[in-house]
Amino acid sequence: MRTPLKLSAAAAATLLALTTLTACGGGSPAGADAKDGGIKIMVGGLDKVIYLPARLTQQLGYFKDEGLDVTLLTEPAGVQATTSLVSGDVQGVVGFYDHTLDLQAKGKQVESVVQLAHAPGEVEVVSRKAAGSLASPKDFKGQKLGVTGLGSSTDFLTKYLAVKNGVPTNSFTPVAVGAGQTFLSALQQGSIQGGMTTDPTVAQLVNKNLGKVLVDMRTPEGSRQALGGPYPSSSLYMNTDWVNSHKETVQKLTNAFVKTLKWMSTHTPEQIAAKMPADYAQGGEQLYAQAIKDTLPMFTKDGVMPADGPATVERVLKSFNPNLKNATVDLTKTYTTEFAKKAG
Secondary structure, three states, X not given: OHHHHHHXXXXXXXXXXXXXXXXXXXXXXXXXXOOOOOEEEEXXXXXXXXXXXXXXXXXXXXXXXXXXOEEEEEOOOHXXXXXXXXXXXXXXXXEEOHHHHXXXXXXXXXXEEEEOEOOOOEEEEEXXXXXXXXXXXXXXXXXXXXXXXXXXXXXXXXXXXXXXXXXXXXXXXXXXXXXXXXXXXXXXXXXXXXXXXXXXXXXXXXXXXXXXXXXXXXOHHHHHHHHOOOOOOEEEEXXXXXXXXXXXXXXXXXXXXXXXXXXXXOOOHHHHXXXXXXXXXXXXXXXXXXXXXXXXXXXXXXXXOOOOHHHHHHHHHHOOOHHHHOOOOOHHHOEOOOOOOOOO
């Protein structure tokens, strides 16, 4: 009886291998580049409003319309998403453009192919308890300030606000607390006095009277006031080598994202909220729609990098980042407008 069992096991193994191959590549819709199979995109927090176009594109069916088989994955912070890209676990990241500069200084060539936003969408907040002693970034000294993760864009921007206001980066403590409920809990418990976060966390914080806004960078105007210029943030960035060898697929991805940006610009926050998964509206539908409304100004309508945006990001990063301070960065290699300008 042993021989039939061995044959059955071998047959099962073969069948499993074939099934796996089909799931990874052969199951992609017609029109997708066959050699690509499924495309994995890591998002630095799928439920964050600053990255809303990623899930919305999927919800609207625009990836499928382009013949793409896209899987969206999530990490709580952009720096962790970047690690997934560099290690080859995913083909793209929806995260902050500033990581492309940081990576170039470390010898990794990554570029933004769709620029989703021209303002950070980030907000520096302070807890109700600490509001008396923490009234502006000038008061950061000695404080524990929440960021999504160490080395994340929230960490970068917090350090810039400190340096801009004469506060050395070693005089306060950044604390990795993620976003959403973990951020709110840290603020309530006093393990942080303030911090940088995004909607819908900001909307919930204000609604529950847990704290207030110190610096609002959800609009281009707020970005200019805080950072001295437009700060391109949320983007789809990918390894340059992969982009150059998969241009047809990258164009299709760009088409889908740009179509979403245009859709967002012609629909109300309530209509946008209605398209998103119900569990994203943890503070209730009305509060979630308000969070989208407050953040909408940060998004571009065409996916094209703003002309003076990269220089602002470089100036901000060089003000505190030791990896970039004396590094020569070729900004033209950190983004491309080739695909967005072709998108219809």
